Amino acid sequence: MDAAAVLSFDQVSIQFEDVVALRSVSFAVGSSESLIVLGAAGSGKTTLLKIALGLLRPDSGRVHLFGQDVTGIAETEWFDVRSRIGVLFQEGGLFDSLTIEENVAYPLRYQRLLEVPEEQIAPRVQQSLDFVELGHTLEKFPSELSGGMRRRVGIARAIVTQPQLLLYDSPTAGLDPITANNIVSLIVKGRDLRHTTTVMVTHRAQDGEIMAGYRFDARTQHLVPSQNGARASTRYLVLRDGEVVFDGTPGELAASRDPYVVRFARH
Amino acid sequence: MLDLLKTPVVSFQEFVFLSLRTLRGLLRRPHYFDDIFLQMDIIGVGSLPVVVLTGFFSGAVMALQMSRALQTYGAATQVGQIVAITLVREMGPVLTALMVAGRNASGMASELGSMKVTEQIDAMRALGTDPILKLVKPRLVATAFVLPLLTIISDFVGMIGGWLVACLLLSLTTSSQYWNNSWRALEYNDIAQGLIKPFVFAIVIALVGCFYGMRTTGGTQGVGRATTQAVVVASVWVVVLTFIIGRVFVNM
Numbered sequence: 001m002d003a004a005a006v007l008s009f010d011q012v013s014i015q016f017e018d019v020v021a022l023r024s025v026s027f028a029v030g031s032s033e034s035l036i037v038l039g040a041a042g043s044g045k046t047t048l049l050k051i052a053l054g055l056l057r058p059d060s061g062r063v064h065l066f067g068q069d070v071t072g073i074a075e076t077e078w079f080d081v082r083s084r085i086g087v088l089f090q091e092g093g094l095f096d097s098l099t100i101e102e103n104v105a106y107p108l109r110y111q112r113l114l115e116v117p118e119e120q121i122a123p124r125v126q127q128s129l130d131f132v133e134l135g136h137t138l139e140k141f142p143s144e145l146s147g148g149m150r151r152r153v154g155i156a157r158a159i160v161t162q163p164q165l166l167l168y169d170s171p172t173a174g175l176d177p178i179t180a181n182n183i184v185s186l187i188v189k190g191r192d193l194r195h196t197t198t199v200m201v202t203h204r205a206q207d208g209e210i211m212a213g214y215r216f217d218a219r220t221q222h223l224v225p226s227q228n229g230a231r232a233s234t235r236y237l238v239l240r241d242g243e244v245v246f247d248g249t250p251g252e253l254a255a256s257r258d259p260y261v262v263r264f265a266r267h
Numbered sequence: 268m269l270d271l272l273k274t275p276v277v278s279f280q281e282f283v284f285l286s287l288r289t290l291r292g293l294l295r296r297p298h299y300f301d302d303i304f305l306q307m308d309i310i311g312v313g314s315l316p317v318v319v320l321t322g323f324f325s326g327a328v329m330a331l332q333m334s335r336a337l338q339t340y341g342a343a344t345q346v347g348q349i350v351a352i353t354l355v356r357e358m359g360p361v362l363t364a365l366m367v368a369g370r371n372a373s374g375m376a377s378e379l380g381s382m383k384v385t386e387q388i389d390a391m392r393a394l395g396t397d398p399i400l401k402l403v404k405p406r407l408v409a410t411a412f413v414l415p416l417l418t419i420i421s422d423f424v425g426m427i428g429g430w431l432v433a434c435l436l437l438s439l440t441t442s443s444q445y446w447n448n449s450w451r452a453l454e455y456n457d458i459a460q461g462l463i464k465p466f467v468f469a470i471v472i473a474l475v476g477c478f479y480g481m482r483t484t485g486g487t488q489g490v491g492r493a494t495t496q497a498v499v500v501a502s503v504w505v506v507v508l509t510f511i512i513g514r515v516f517v518n519m
Contacts, residue, residue, distance in 0.1 A: 050389070053389075053392075053393050054392075055389050055392055055393065075392075075397065076397075078392075079395050079397070082392075082393055082394075082395060083395055085393070087390075087393045089386040089389065089390055089393075090386065091385055091386055093385070093386040093387055093389065093390035093393075094387075094390075095382075095387055095390070095391075096381075096385070096387070106394050107394040107395060110394060110395045110396045111394065111395035112395060157394075
């Protein structure tokens with residue numbers, strides 16, 4: 001595996017009861033790169049992210065994070081590794097008994113390695129919520145927000161610690177196309193402002209197209225079509241029934257003749 | 268046959284693992300005292316009305332039912348003794364535990380189950396918190412602390428219920444005789460039994476409630492299923508354990 005990779009899977013397999021969720025999956029994501037994992041429902045996308053986060057343990061294969069083999073490490077060691085990772089869960093994964101402010105502040109308060117002083121928490125939470133344009137929702141509870149807003153709060157919580165690796169689990173699932181595009185735009189903005197290594201799993205080919213085809217222009221504060229930058233540092237991984245059927249650049253994806261890739265990745 | 272046994276054996280194994288991790292976590296930091304006090308309030312103060320009502324009427328009913336039998340043998344004055352021993356040894360701990368199991372094991376299973384199916388427990392782990400320390404440990408510690416206290420209150424209120432029926436309603440005995448007999452009937456063995464039982468029940472109720480919550484799958488339907496299972500299993504364990512502990516103390 002690539003020694004410089006932020007996240008790499010080497011022949012990772014996992015099975016639930018009789019169902020194989022991932023079979024010999026291998027890939028590597030380098031620093032500041034983006035990986036878009038495309039696949040239909042049940043193809044193993046979420047399982048892949050959960051293994052990358054240490055929430056599931058693979059049956060076989062090796063997982064490396066930040067150059068460290070994390071395959072068999074104990075849960076207590078995982079907490080240290082996870083403090084360098086930000087994650088957005090499919091449904092947002094917000095704590096419904098906590099306010100938006102408490103939700104976003106949660107990793108700052110509880111990630112052991114971060115040790116953020118209490119007086120720095122409120123400004124960082126505000127800054128993170130302003131980034132997703134929800135700075136006015138501090139006192140609200142997740143149930144008072146729409147699905148798209150909850151997803152944006154999830155993004156704010158994922159980036160508040162300024163992690164080295166960001167994992168997005170189907171960030172646009174169940175959202176209307178306009179809201180979905182706004183969410184992906186925020187992800188692109190976060191990626192380009194901080195040059196964070198990003199892994200996004202999705203079933204929407206459009207999400208990948210925005211990730212690969214656009215970059216955030218800090219001067220105009222808008223997304224603009226990328227010339228080469230974003231495309232060169234973006235890779236696609238297409239999963240089908242737990243197996244990798246495609247691993248390559250956006251250009252290679254566009255040129256692929258694999259029927260599944262053609263049918264799925266290009267609508 | 269083996270397939271039939273597989274599910275309960277695997278469940279029990281998972282329950283043992285969760286219990287061991289929680290017991291080991293009792294000494295591990297962080298301790299989340301805020302959550303422990305919050306759970307004490309929810310479980311202890313929240314269960315107080317139902318426990319007081321149950322305790323009162325169980326004492327009253329016991330005095331009522333025993334009155335005829337005791338009068339037959341000319342031992343109506345001993346009603347305080349019967350009420351005290353039965354309440355402190357058996358009825359108080361068991362009925363209080365069943366009330367708390369119905370109210371709190373279900374609450375724990377549904378709360379943790381909802382968190383599980385909405386990925387909040389995964390999020391908790393991803394954001395640097397061990398759910399065993401943050402969710403299970405506070406509930407276990409709080410239940411183990413408040414259930415014996417609730418039982419003491421239930422026992423006392425039950426004796427008041429018995430006193431009302433025996434002295435004021437049926438005039439079986441005088442107040443001083445009732446309380447004197449109740450007090451003298453109780454031995455250290457009874458008190459120990461009456462306090463060890465709720466402590467053991469509390470551990471089982473909290474662990475069973477949290478266990479079924481933490482392994483919930485299948486959306487809202489799964490939460491309902493987990494809640495029902497938690498109450499049923501916790502209640503059955505309470506009645507089984509009361510027999511086992513009672514058997515141990517009878518031999519002492």
